[in-house]
Amino acid sequence: MTITPTPQTSLGHPVQAPRSNGPVGTGEPPKRSRSATRERLLDAAAVVFAARGVAGASVEEVCERAGFTRGAFYSNFATKDELVVALLDREEGALLDQLTTALGDALTDPDPVGACAQRLFELQPFGAHNYALRAELTLLAVRDPSLAAPYRATRRSFRDRFLPFLSEGLAAARLELTVPADDALDTLEALFEASVRASIVAGDPNAPDNLAARMLPVLLGAMTTPRCD
Amino acid sequence: MTITPTPQTSLGHPVQAPRSNGPVGTGEPPKRSRSATRERLLDAAAVVFAARGVAGASVEEVCERAGFTRGAFYSNFATKDELVVALLDREEGALLDQLTTALGDALTDPDPVGACAQRLFELQPFGAHNYALRAELTLLAVRDPSLAAPYRATRRSFRDRFLPFLSEGLAAARLELTVPADDALDTLEALFEASVRASIVAGDPNAPDNLAARMLPVLLGAMTTPRCD
DNA sequence: TGTATTGGATACGCCACCGTATCCGATACG
DNA sequence: CGTATCGGATACGGTGGCGTATCCAATACA
Incomplete structure (x- = not known):
């Protein structure tokens, strides 16, 4: 039972309701909002860090799993440490x-x-x-x-x-x-x-x-x- | 009090009495024996791993601290994992x-x-x-x-x-x-x-x-x- | 004293990853 | 309906570190 970043069934991020931002309460489709991407990146990071360790995990894999590119990441976090x-x-x-x-x-x-x-x-x-x-x-x-x-x-x-x-x-x-x-x-x-x-x-x-x-x-x-x- | 691979006062490895190997007890100069280098590499690894983490530590730093080069390392261990x-x-x-x-x-x-x-x-x-x-x-x-x-x-x-x-x-x-x-x-x-x-x-x-x-x-x-x- | 073996150093190719600079599409707004 | 802004994608240079292939020195041995 190696800990692996489970192959990600879909793009669903099951846990954690999105932190409300902007006008909320209306059931918007997963808007392209800053905080939503942050959450998805955090979700991904939790999984990847757990599996590979913080030092062993690459920013790239975190982004990949979250469904983004590194560009998006660095637009949200200054550095890997900040993510941690x-x-x-x-x-x-x-x-x-x-x-x-x-x-x-x-x-x-x-x-x-x-x-x-x-x-x-x-x-x-x-x-x-x-x-x-x-x-x-x-x-x-x-x-x-x-x-x-x-x-x-x-x-x-x-x-x-x-x-x-x-x-x-x-x-x-x-x-x-x-x-x-x-x-x-x-x-x-x-x-x-x-x-x-x-x-x-x-x-x-x-x-x-x-x-x-x-x-x-x-x-x-x-x-x-x-x-x- | 960050954990740092203490700047290494000299080439002494202060803690850990060297595991006896070969003819010991006589105060030979640190003989160039296989098991002695392994020990020194292990000593170094313990310090560096503790400070940077296994993933964060480079084989190079371990060798440097042990006073060897990577060549010596790979002659003693097949891989970093083996060292661990x-x-x-x-x-x-x-x-x-x-x-x-x-x-x-x-x-x-x-x-x-x-x-x-x-x-x-x-x-x-x-x-x-x-x-x-x-x-x-x-x-x-x-x-x-x-x-x-x-x-x-x-x-x-x-x-x-x-x-x-x-x-x-x-x-x-x-x-x-x-x-x-x-x-x-x-x-x-x-x-x-x-x-x-x-x-x-x-x-x-x-x-x-x-x-x-x-x-x-x-x-x-x-x-x-x-x-x- | 010459030769073989062992241990270590040097030098090289390679790849992963980081961080940034630039570009593109979509929403918000007048 | 055009324009500005925002979020994200692409593309690129640079670096660190890994593992290997080759070379050198010293000891062991004859």
């Missing part, structure tokens, strides 16, 4: 969205903890493609301090927006954290990361019996205490 | 060595758990350079299934050789695992990885107050039970 930063921004939002809805769903499950483990594990951002992309973006921040700042900001924003959901979930389960929320989040994130990576490398993605599923209850138990209210 | 695999192999051994000695030291500490957290955290393989290198090698395995197999084998071997030390350490602390040893190892590794990454990105490496130090006792408590023997 833009992508980093976008991915954070996508991740947050998916996390929160998945968590919301899981809470209605008879076994909330187990449901969390499995549902989060199956999230797109934890699939092979997106895992590679996220890992690489992180790696870039580790290497390049000029990216570290935006990276930290992005994470901070993610945290601030996600923590409420975590609290909510714990409250619903009648649990209270016994460690700092940031630490809990980091630890759980690390667990999922390791779990997803192991599954990918093992070749059986979405394995229902994964590290996260086994360890989440244990870790959660260690980091929380039942609350009597 | 060789490096992957070597790093695993180095990590294991350092881990075991660090753990050994920590066990003599009055506070074994705290000492573990701090000593492991300060290990070279967890420094910025090596973290980036290891993260990238992992990422390559995620992307390329032909690397996934060697990667799994490497990890398996690492596990098999490390688990005894873990058991030993736990025994010394009169503890017994309540979860599968593999899971425990994966979880702890994930914790350290996240901790190290956070410190690097935050810009304060070797921070004595890190995620691992805070959470290791908690996790350890969750995964073990005191043993009465």
